[in-house]
Each structure stands twice: as C-alpha cells, then as structure tokens.
Amino acid sequence: MALAARPVVLELLAASINVARRAGGIIRDVLSSGELRTVDKVRRRLPSLPTVTAVTAVTTTTAAAAGKADRRAQHCIIESLRRRWPALAIIGEEGAIGGSEHDVVAEVLDAADQGVIDAILTERSGGCPSTLQKATLDQISVWVDPLDGTKEFTEGFPENVTVLIGIAINGTPEAGVIHQPFFKAANSVTGRTIWAAHGLGVHGTEVKWRNVARDGRIVATTRSHPSPAIERALAAAQPASIVRIGGAGNKIVHILDGDFDAYLFPSPGTSKWDTCAGEAILRAAGGHLTDQSGASYDYSAKAELANARGVVASLSDHAFYLSCTKPPAQL
Numbered sequence: 353m354a355l356a357a358r359p360v361v362l363e364l365l366a367a368s369i370n371v372a373r374r375a376g377g378i379i380r381d382v383l384s385s386g387e388l389r390t391v392d393k394v395r396r397r398l399p400s401l402p403t404v405t406a407v408t409a410v411t412t413t414t415a416a417a418a419g420k421a422d423r424r425a426q427h428c429i430i431e432s433l434r435r436r437w438p439a440l441a442i443i444g445e446e447g448a449i450g451g452s453e454h455d456v457v458a459e460v461l462d463a464a465d466q467g468v469i470d471a472i473l474t475e476r477s478g479g480c481p482s483t484l485q486k487a488t489l490d491q492i493s494v495w496v497d498p499l500d501g502t503k504e505f506t507e508g509f510p511e512n513v514t515v516l517i518g519i520a521i522n523g524t525p526e527a528g529v530i531h532q533p534f535f536k537a538a539n540s541v542t543g544r545t546i547w548a549a550h551g552l553g554v555h556g557t558e559v560k561w562r563n564v565a566r567d568g569r570i571v572a573t574t575r576s577h578p579s580p581a582i583e584r585a586l587a588a589a590q591p592a593s594i595v596r597i598g599g600a601g602n603k604i605v606h607i608l609d610g611d612f613d614a615y616l617f618p619s620p621g622t623s624k625w626d627t628c629a630g631e632a633i634l635r636a637a638g639g640h641l642t643d644q645s646g647a648s649y650d651y652s653a654k655a656e657l658a659n660a661r662g663v664v665a666s667l668s669d670h671a672f673y674l675s676c677t678k679p680p681a682q683l
C-alpha cells in the first residue's frame with residue numbers, strides 16, 4: 353500500500369540504500385581492475401576468535417586505485433541524490449569532485465527499497481515517528497564517506513571497507529546506511545547493507561548483545577592511527593581482548609553483530625562523515641556514539657568537520673567506556 357505522501361527523509365533513506373549499494377559495486381570493480389599486488393602472508397586476529405590469528409596472503413592495491421574508488425563512489429552517491437533533491441545539503445569526504453555520467457544512478461528510488469520501508473511503516477503501530485514525518489529538506493544534512501577504511505583498502509583488508517551515508521535532522525543523526533562491499537554472506541552473495549531510522553529499528557543484520565559478565569569485554573580500536581591516549585583507555589577498560597581493525601563504519605557493524613562491545617578512539621582524526629551513519633544506526637539499536645566526554649556531536653551542514661574530541665561507541669555500558677577515556681589524574 354503506497355503511503356499518501358512519504359516523508360522526504362524516508363524517500364532519502366531508500367535512495368541512500370540504493371546508491372550505497374551501487375557505490376559498493378564501483379569499489380569492487382576498481383579493486384578487481386586496479387593494480388593488485390599480493391604481498392607476503394600476514395598474521396591477523398579474527399574478531400570473532402580474538403585469541404586465534406590466521407595467516408593469509410593478502411592482495412593490496414595502490415593509493416591511486418583507492419583514490420579512484422573514493423572519487424567514483426562519491427560521485428555516484430552525491431550526484432545521484434542531488435539530481436533528485438538539488439537543494440539538499442550533502443557533505444562528502446572527497447569535496448567537490450566531478451565524475452562520469454556512467455556512475456550516476458538515474459532512478460535513485462528503487463521500488464524494492466522503498467517497499468521495504470513502506471511495509472515497516474504500515475506495520476508500525478502509531479505509523480511514522482513524528483521526527484521523521486515532520487522533517488523538511490532544509491532541516492536535513494547528509495554526510496557521505498564513499499569509502500571508509502582507505503588504508504585497509506590499499507593494504508589488503510577490503511573487508512574493513514564500508515560506504516557510509518548518514519542523514520541528520522537539525523544536526524542529529526536520525527537515519528543511516530552502512531554498506532559493506534566485500535561482506536561475504538552465507539549464500540556467498542557479496543555485499544551487505546545495514547540501515548536504520550529513528551524509531552524504525554535496524555535492518556540488514558540482527559543486532560546481538562554480548563554477555564560481558566560471562567564472556568568478558570572485547571574492545572575495538574584503530575588499526576592504523578594509534579595514540580598513547582588510546583592505549584591508556586584500552587588498559588583502563590581491562591578487556592578480555594582487544595581488536596585492532598580499520599574503518600569507523602566497520603567497527604560499528606562489528607558492535608551490531610556482537611563481535612565486540614565498544615569502539616574506543618579517544619583521539620582526533622575522524623570526521624563527521626565517518627560517524628554520522630554509524631551513530632544513527634547505533635542510536636536506533638539503543639546504543640550511543642559520542643565524543644569522549646559523552647557529548648553528542650553536531651551534524652548540521654555548517655558544523656565543524658572534525659570529531660575533535662574522539663569517538664566512543666557502544667550498545668550498552670556507555671558510561672563505563674567514557675570513564676576509561678579520562679586522562680590520568682594530574683599527578
């Protein structure tokens with residue numbers, strides 16, 4: 353049953369699911385056609401089995417290929433959305449770039465995606481959450497990271513790569529899409545798209561909460577941007593194990609999948625496009641993504657781009673993880 357007038361933010365969400373998937377296909381194409389080099393075997397920890405490391409050969413690609421994938425994926429996302437909503441505030445990591453018409457999605461609204469959202473709304477008692485119903489285009493800002501986990505993309509860990517599209521209403525992340533171009537599903541389909549909206553729940557994965565009391569804490573952080581503050585916070589968390597993997601979106605997905613409990617990054621380095629989508633999805637699951645003091649970031653179109661006060665993300669126990677990032681008491 354088509355809704356009378358779909359809220360613009362839900363049309364935008366359905367379109368974002370579609371273009372994120374298309375951008376993922378572009379990234380896979382660039383990797384498969386890029387300059388690939390197979391480097392020596394590397395030992396890496398498996399997130400689901402933190403005490404086990406696997407030795408695998410990895411295929412790397414060049415920074416030029418990563419740049420090309422970044423630019424093409426961003427052009428696909430931003431140009432496709434802008435054709436439908438020319439006045440929409442969209443901020444992309446790669447800045448103002450051109451691109452080929454070939455990468456633009458002519459019809460951004462995929463009927464199937466829109467149908468899934470319509471069905472959720474129809475089944476939801478009370479209909480559409482008023483935050484989503486009332487939002488007007490001028491209140492919306494969209495933050496796009498076309499390829500998160502760039503370093504890992506070039507160093508042979510493509511499974512860390514995600515496409516991130518975050519949708520904020522009056523500066524608060526209310527809907528988001530995280531697409532994993534290299535996710536291998538059980539039915540060997542490549543790619544997975546996780547999305548959520550305020551009050552409509554999380555879709556594309558079944559959110560799992562770990563039993564910390566029984567199994568101990570598993571905490572994740574950066575693989576490629578370490579700092580002493582991060583090491584202090586990890587020590588303070590006294591985790592059963594630590595996972596060091598790339599990508600902001602990737603770490604949010606692993607929290608939702610129940611692979612670990614928190615993402616601790618009490619350092620500058622990430623930007624609004626790294627966290628807007630993940631924050632919206634975590635919030636829809638009942639979790640939190642804040643700065644290291646527990647304050648929310650502002651995602652309105654004119655907000656500062658940098659997450660200057662770090663990132664702490666969790667499904668539960670957020671106050672505990674914030675306490676781990678406190679600087680050592682002044683001696």
Ligand SMILES: Nc1ncnc2c1ncn2[C@@H]1O[C@H](COP(=O)(O)O)[C@@H](O)[C@H]1OP(=O)(O)O
Nearest residue numbers: 499500501502574576577598599600621622626
């Ligand atoms: N110092 C930094 N300089 C540039 N980007 C950073 C930095 N630290 C983090 N990022 C961005 O935040 C993401 C999460 O960080 P990490 O992977 O280290 O956990 C990175 O994938 C990268 O996004 P991107 O790859 O889109 O440039």
Ligand SMILES: [Mg+2]
Nearest residue numbers: 497500501626
């Ligand atoms: Mg990023």
Ligand SMILES: [Mg+2]
Nearest residue numbers: 445497499500
């Ligand atoms: Mg990026």
Ligand SMILES: [Mg+2]
Nearest residue numbers: 445499501502
């Ligand atoms: Mg970057």
